[in-house]
Amino acid sequence: MIRLLRALILQWLVLIVVLAITALLVPGIQVSGGLWGLIVTAAVVGLVNALVGPVLRLLALPITVLTLGLFSLVVNAVLLWLSSLLSGWLHLGGLFTTVLAALVISVLNAIGTRLVLPSRPHRAAGTR
Template structure:
């Protein structure tokens, strides 16, 4: 159970770092609202990555091979856009404006998530 909480917190920090990209906004006015929004969006982000990403990789295996894996940048950007859209539909104050914001946001979120996963001891992250 604690590993799930750690993953959500890591995703929340990574999503907060992604808000540095122009076009990705966390529009809540209060600090508590921002933290709550980030945690809720982190859960959405984790569910989408756990469910849709493997399906997309299997279905698009040929594209991954053909493009030497570069299609993964496009897939990640589109999944990040999907997270922003779902957050809007759920009336969460997390906005991803366009493809390029999603593209750079996904890269930053992945890098921050990776860096935090390296720092966190394995006893808290049982992947």
């Protein structure tokens, strides 16, 4: 249980840093409210991805398969847009800016998570 809570907090911290970097790199993306705005926005983005993300990804699965995964960028952009509606501190530019921000967040979050969270060793079949 403690390991799960630790991983959740580390993932949240990674997302805070990723959102700050994305706001610096992508013109048109702004997180207002300083550190508090980043903290709350990261929590909102995490909750939207955890609660709405699986349903939206499942509904978009046929189109995602047909586009060889490219449609997942649109799904991530929709989730980011929804997060901006729920968070008063995340301000997005136009459609292209939102899709670019979703791409940057996805890539940086994958890198940050890989660096911060240790990977679990794979178990052989039938062993405990």
